[in-house]
Amino acid sequence: MSSLILIADDDAESVEALDACLRREGFRTVVASDGQQAADLHAALKPDLVLLNIRLPIRDGWDVLGELRRRGETPVIMVSDLDLSTNKLQALRIGADDYVVKPFKPIEVVARAQAILRRSNGDRSTKVLRVGPLEVQLENYLAAILTPAGKRRLDLTLTEFRILAHMARVPLRVFSRAEIMQACFPNQDVLERTIDSHVSHLRRKLDAADAAGLLTNVRGVGYRLEAEF
Incomplete structure (x- = not known):
C-alpha cells in the first residue's frame, strides 16, 4: 500500500x-x-x-x-x-x-x-511489526488493522499490547501460555487462565476491527498469529 x-x-x-x-x-x-x-x-x-x-x-x-x-x-x-x-x-x-x-x-x-x-x-523498519493487516508500532505502543478504508486503531490495554507485540515478532509460531507468561509477565505469579482471559479480550478487539481469524487457538498448545487468513 x-x-x-x-x-x-x-x-x-x-x-x-x-x-x-x-x-x-x-x-x-x-x-x-x-x-x-x-x-x-x-x-x-x-x-x-x-x-x-x-x-x-x-x-x-x-x-x-x-x-x-x-x-x-x-x-x-x-x-x-x-x-x-x-x-x-x-x-x-x-x-x-x-x-x-x-x-x-x-x-x-x-x-x-x-x-x-x-x-x-x-x-x-525494526520498530514496526506487520502481520497480514496488523501493524504494531513498538515505540509508540500503538496497534492498528489496515483496511481498504484506512487504519483502524486497536484500543488495547498495556498487557494486551505486550502479548500482541510478542506474538507479532514471530508470526505463525505457536506460543504456549507459559511462554507468554515468561515474556509478558516476568517475575510475576500469573495463572494460565489469566493469560486466556487477556487473549480472549484481545481476540474480541481484533474481531471487531475486521481481523477475525488473525489470532487463533491451537488446542492443547497455545496461541498464534496467522500471517494470512
Whole structure:
C-alpha cells in the first residue's frame, strides 16, 4: 500500500497543485483545511507524512505540530508564506523534519517528502511489526488493522499490547501460555487462565476491527498469529 500524506492547508490553489503532484507520484492523500481537522485526521488515519501550513484556521500549525510530536514521530514538513530564520529554527526545535516556503514548485516538495519517507522507513523498519493487516508500532505502543478504508486503531490495554507485540515478532509460531507468561509477565505469579482471559479480550478487539481469524487457538498448545487468513 502506498504512503498516505496529509496536506493541512487552507490555500485551495496550493492544495490542488500539491495533491495532483503527489498522486501522480503514487501517493495517497487526504486534505485538512484547518488545524483541528488536521489533528483529527492524523489521529484517525495515522498518515505516513504531514505537510503542515503554519497559518491555519482554528488551530495554527505550531499548535498542531506540538500535538503530533506528543503523539509520536510522524514526519512533518512545515509550510510557510514567510522565509524567516526564526520560523525555521522554531519548526526544527519543536520537531519538524523540513521547512518549505511558498511559492514553491510542487515537484520539489514531493522530492523532499520522498527523501524523508525513505529515511523514516529505514529508521522504523525494526520498530514496526506487520502481520497480514496488523501493524504494531513498538515505540509508540500503538496497534492498528489496515483496511481498504484506512487504519483502524486497536484500543488495547498495556498487557494486551505486550502479548500482541510478542506474538507479532514471530508470526505463525505457536506460543504456549507459559511462554507468554515468561515474556509478558516476568517475575510475576500469573495463572494460565489469566493469560486466556487477556487473549480472549484481545481476540474480541481484533474481531471487531475486521481481523477475525488473525489470532487463533491451537488446542492443547497455545496461541498464534496467522500471517494470512
